[in-house]
Amino acid sequence: xxxxxxxxxxxxxxxxxxxxxxxxxxxxxxxxxxxxxxxxxxxxxxxxxxxxxxxxxxxxxxxxxxxxxxxxxxxxxxxxxxxxxxxxxxxxxxxxxxxxxxxxxxxxxxxxxxxxxxxxxxxxxxxxxxxxxxxxxxxxxxxxxxxxxxxxxxxxxxxxxxxxxxxxxxxxxxxxxxxxxxxxxxxxxxxxxxxxxxxxxxxxxxxxxxxxxxxxxxxxxxxxxxxxxxxxxxxxxxxxxxxxxxxxxxxxxxxxxxxxxxxxxxxxxxxxxxxxxxxxxxxxxxxxxxxxxxxxxxxxxxxxxxxxxxxx
Numbered sequence: 001x002x003x004x005x006x007x008x009x010x011x012x013x014x015x016x017x018x019x020x021x022x023x024x025x026x027x028x029x030x031x032x033x034x035x036x037x038x039x040x041x042x043x044x045x046x047x048x049x050x051x052x053x054x055x056x057x058x059x060x061x062x063x064x065x066x067x068x069x070x071x072x073x074x075x076x077x078x079x080x081x082x083x084x085x086x087x088x089x090x091x092x093x094x095x096x097x098x099x100x101x102x103x104x105x106x107x108x109x110x111x112x113x114x115x116x117x118x119x120x121x122x123x124x125x126x127x128x129x130x131x132x133x134x135x136x137x138x139x140x141x142x143x144x145x146x147x148x149x150x151x152x153x154x155x156x157x158x159x160x161x162x163x164x165x166x167x168x169x170x171x172x173x174x175x176x177x178x179x180x181x182x183x184x185x186x187x188x189x190x191x192x193x194x195x196x197x198x199x200x201x202x203x204x205x206x207x208x209x210x211x212x213x214x215x216x217x218x219x220x221x222x223x224x225x226x227x228x229x230x231x232x233x234x235x236x237x238x239x240x241x242x243x244x245x246x247x248x249x250x251x252x253x254x255x256x257x258x259x260x261x262x263x264x265x266x267x268x269x270x271x272x273x274x275x276x277x278x279x280x281x282x283x284x285x286x287x288x289x290x291x292x293x294x295x296x297x298x299x300x301x302x303x304x305x306x307x308x309x310x311x312x
Contacts, residue, residue, distance in 0.1 A: 032125050032137055032210075038064035039093040039122065046102035051094070054150045058138040064094045064122045065147065068101035070108055070115035071310060073156070079308060080156045082300050083117045084293075085148070087129060087168030087175045089281075094122040097169060099282060103289055111312035113293050114300070117157060121147050126210070129175030130221050133212020139175075144183055161237070162303035165296040167191035169281040170251065174198075174223075177258065180238065181226035189239040189299035194279060196254040197223050224261055231265055239299040240269040245277025245284065270295060 037059070042051045048069055053062040070081065084104075088096040098120055107113040123129050127139035152159040166187045168176040173195020180190040198205055201218040211221055219225055227234065234240075240262065244255040252273075259271045277283055285292050300307060 032127060032132075034061070034136075036093070036125050037122050038062050039095055043095055045095070046098055047105055049098050049101045054147065056138065056142045056146050058141045058146065063142060063147070066094045066098050066101075066120040067155070068098075068104065068118035068120075069155070070105075070117065072115050072308065073117075077156075079115075080158045081115055081117045082163035082165065082305055082307070083119060083151065083157050084165040084167060084296055085119050085121065085143075085176070087121065087123055087166070087172030089168070089170030089172050090126045092125070092171075094120050096120075097172070097281065100285065100292075103285055103292055107290070107293060108310060109312070111309055112290065113297055114307035114309050116293075116296075117151075117155060119147075119151055123172070123175060126171065127175075128171060128210070129178055130211060132210055133208075133214065133217060140179065140182075143179060144186065148186070158305060160305075161186055162188045163300060163305045165189045165191070165299065167193065167296070168195060169193040169284075170195060170279065178221065178223050178226075180240075181223045181230065181234070182221070184230050184234045184238050187238060188303050189241070189296050191241045191295055192243070192255070192258070193281060193284060194244045194248055194251045194255065196251040197258040198254060199224050201225060223258070227261060227265060227267075231267070235265075235267055239295070239302070240267065241295045242269065242271045243274065243284065245274045245279065247276050247278045251279060 038053055045066065049066055051066050053064050056063045086097055086100050101118050104118055108115055121143060124137055124139050127137050129139045129143060131138045131140045151157060164187050166176045166180055173192040174197055176190055177192045177195055177197050180187050199222055200208055200211060201222040207213060208218065211218055242255060242259050244252050262269050274284055274287060
């Protein structure tokens with residue numbers, strides 16, 4: 001054993017940093033698979049949340065999503081509603097973060113927030129809501145070109161960027177940021193919750209087993225480069241909020257880097273850190289339940305979206 005130990009230590013030191021990052025990010029994650037797009041069985045869901053599927057033509061398979069409809073949706077067949085897209089973290093599925101809908105529903109019933117539709121898509125286990133380099137997992141295409149149009153055609157949404165919010169925790173925070181920076185014309189507000197945002201085109205972060213090794217493809221999927229590319233539009237049209245726990249060692253450094261990049265670029269945004277919080281979305285929400293959706297609601301108001309409040 002004494003002879004083996006130095007060899008093992010040397011081997012560990014020789015593992016590229018990018019590989020170590022990949023290992024740490026995939027810990028406890030089953031990895032992407034063809035059968036991951038619809039969860040079964042569906043667990044018990046909160047009030048007014050239902051489970052659905054739609055057909056993704058880009059992947060030739062069904063994709064699951066959960067849907068929250070506000071209390072007045074069935075009563076008024078003419079009213080249209082803004083939408084929040086909530087993206088789950090790595091290893092999750094469309095049912096992982098529906099607790100957010102319970103918090104939203106409680107606030108709507110209390111008259112604290114207006115009636116809003118909320119959508120929880122299945123984004124795959126570790127896609128970062130981007131299309132894979134080999135074309136096997138089309139998470140970005142599914143979200144932007146298939147799911148959002150499906151929701152707008154199927155339900156009474158306000159089908160306008162100004163009435164469309166996106167958010168997510170962990171991989172969902174990173175994914176929502178990836179999508180918002182690349183397609184800012186699709187969203188009015190972004191809330192990144194502990195989502196580590198990487199310079200995926202930086203040589204220090206290569207190889208990228210998911211996106212592939214094409215330099216242009218990596219640049220096209222780099223949130224920092226897309227921030228620069230779309231800076232004028234983002235500054236003029238998108239509200240951004242970023243948050244992370246101070247004890248979330250695996251995510252806080254790059255969350256701070258993204259915050260610093262926004263600041264350096266002159267993007268007015270909201271940023272806060274939760275003292276002592278580790279990587280736990282429910283704890284983050286529970287510490288500020290009465291104000292959790294204020295940021296999106298303020299964005300909708302600034303965009304002059306017609307909102308409807310229930311009488312408490």
